[in-house]
Amino acid sequence: MAATLPSELSKVDPADAWAAWSPGSGTPWDRKWAAHLFRRAAFGATTAELDKTLADGFALTLARLLNGEPDAAARWEVLAETGRYYKDATQVRAWWLYSMLEGGHPLREKLTLFWHNHFATSLNKVRSPRLMFEQNATLRTHALGRFRPFLLAMSRDPAMLVWLDSNRNVKGAPNENYAREVMELFSLGVGNYTEKDVRAAARAFTGWHHDPEVKAFEYNAGLHDDGPKTLLGVTGALGGDDAVRIACDQPACGRFLAGKLYAFLVSETPPPEGLLDPLAERFRASDYDIAALVKTMLGSRLFFSDHAYRKRVKWPVEYALGALRGLVPGRLPPSDLVEPLSKMGQSLFAPPNVKGWRTGTDWLNSATLLARNNFAEAVAMGSWSKGGSRPTNGLPDAAEVATAEAVVEADIPAPLAPVERIPPQSVPTRGPGGAAVAGPAAVLTAEVAGSAAKPPPAPPPPAPPADRDVLAVVFAGKPATVPAVVRAMGVALFGDAPPPAAAKKIEAYLLDGKKAPAANEMNAPAFRHRAREALHAMMCLPEYQLS
């Protein structure tokens, strides 16, 4: 086995690519590679998480990502009990974002997002947040499970049945909507079936309906066409179960799914011929064990190489949650992310069509890139969330309580009823950064002296509340010089120092024409504001747009 993989992807031996990685001299288990893993296998990491993972080592970290936190099941129980009661798209979106952040199993949530895009179903047609929640729970159940039962479950999923007109699919008048997508988009990909197969599959799925109340799957035997059909070379009185089985029996199924997961977890550069073959074969031989495939990918030499590093464009959800986890000390309501995400082109539960979102460089056009710029600015300035800026008298705001309670129906068990506000001061902060951030009063006393000659510059905007101040993370290690501040920003954003040429420009920006800041100047509001501005600018760099 070569010591390092060839720099040309086409020359990489597939066996080497998928061999288990272990930390070495080229790619040590350091902050850069740990941040890489957490961008792909999770939604980024907090400083504290990266510290812990570096201490724990790679093997333990990968195992924890695959298994989730010990209390993930208990957390999910609470989340599931809450999620089903939402009646509004924003609420169910916020609920899922919250689950991603706090569910204790980020890899499973990440894969749930992948499968949501794979089995893309939209609230815009399904209409019911409850059904979308239930589909989401099904996606989560199977996200790291096995694909056959997964595809069968999705073929009976009420939201899916509504989405692809399954109740219109009846004996004598088949509706091909689901039959086509189950092969084109869910299992095989274009070119691996014929129009005749679509018509046969449609007949096989006749009678696979939802009940009249649109709550559950219902097999309508009277409307099922039990005549003989030939699907993908198999002839018989085939039903929906058979259609799922026959689709999964195709070698194309393993290749198709491995290819999609590769683009999501490893690289969006199209893989050269043969690179994915061992993965696809192993995947099929394991009867489509998704967790095993994911583990192989995330633990591979290829994953810890330049062939994977920054070879994907972040999805908007990754961009937004990564910014929060890496930079925002407080835990703020994810409902504030819903609108920015829609502007970045990703409204959860509403992919544009059954093919899912157009990913990769298609995420970035002038409007969506601008939305990322603007979200980054709001994060850097601490203005993205209204969550911390409420009156601080500690009393619950009647309107807020009413809003929170309106979410839950009357039949929710008692423990939910009293909603007690948490005053912003007591919002738990992450990481060791809290002490480094002076409150507004302390900052004001550290005024800069010696700018008497020039007319006084316009005062910078006030510093954001501590729970939203991105500088907490940057100044946690008490950087004493401007280059050290810029380095700390790079580490906070990318897990690595910025490229030297960029670092020089950012340093110059922070110095604002001076040679070096005076001793206390780095605490002054003007410098702090410039630091936030520089952080915003760095979030508009490819190093931050890419994962």
Place this chain on the structure above:
Amino acid sequence: MHNRRDFLSRTLGGSSLLAVGSVVPGFVARTAAAADDAKAKSKDTILVVVELSGGNDGLNTVIPYGDDLYHKARPTLALRKKQVLALDDFHGLHPRMGELKKMYDDKSLAVVQGVGYPNPDRSHFESLDVWQQADPKRGQASGWLARTIPGLPVREAGVPGLYLGENRLPVAFQGADGGAISLADRKSFRLQLTGPDDSKKARKSLIESLNADGGAAGDLAGFVRKRQLQTYTSLQRIEEALKETGTGPDEERRNNQSGGGVEQATLADKLNLIAKLVNKGLGTRLYYAAADGFDTHSRQAESQADLLGQVSQAIGGMFGTLKSGGNDDRVVVMTYSEFGRRVKENGSRGTDHGAAACMFVAGPKVAGGIVGKHPSLSDLTDGDLAYHTDFRRVYATLLDGWLGVESRGVLGDGFEHLPLLKPKA
């Protein structure tokens, strides 16, 4: 978390479930040096492409009401002689398309019959790609409008292609490399910067400078840098143009609602904005707008009637606005859909995916009339209408004859023109 109370308070936060974006002053657009040029009207021709997504049922759009086979195949969906807007003693337009009927009577609407391509694909996405890449063999990764842009001289605002719709560009514009932009809602189409004015300027320069650094062509990071810079350039140009366009009270209201604006506008709104942009002298020559909902597998009659009514009104309204600015004869509209629908209706009073269908080409400079005969209802292919006119003949006619862009370069082959345009005066 660990308890639901905690969960609720953190997830939903304050009363503002949807935090309304704080109004941050946009960057100060530089005064256009070419303010005078913008007023001098360009004579450049403009093409507006309207995508009817989902597969519009051509058979119930331009209706062969004189054919018994039509009435047999459509026991519940057929429209009778009394209902249609008759074009002659065989064809009629759908009754909700009054504005288009008027254009037909004015000889400024061409109905192109039996349009399609060989071995039709009945997948929405595959077929949309075929139409938008203009390549049934799927050898092209870029869109046909993107390939049109390099040959298209554009003056003034300098944005050759503009897409009004959801955030991301359609495949037709794919590969346009900043030649086409998506005009999402106007409010968010602004760079937000907090702080004193001089610091805003400095920060924008910093972002531009950081993204100016090299990066190999074809390299992912290089692409992102380029896209970042293009965004600011496009932004400034459109912002200037939009400012000059002026906003009616309706648009004001829509733009004040979250998620509103162009992204969620109706087809009529989109085409009206296009007309206004044209009237204001924006240099864009390719506009693309989509209307969704034509995938009528069930209960087609009502939904398709509403949709066709919207299409007709939108096109009629756009030409009305254009006329008031003296620009109607500069614009041609072309509608298309990824496929027509099966001749025989299904058991859900709907129709499944089909093949050939009609297209509309409209505008004062269009040679009105029915182009080509209605495809035979007795000689079907797999239950679908067989095409007799390749859609690329329509593209080629408009490229060469209307936009002045050599079609062979865009389409990779020569295609015989159709009589769609009035002879040049």
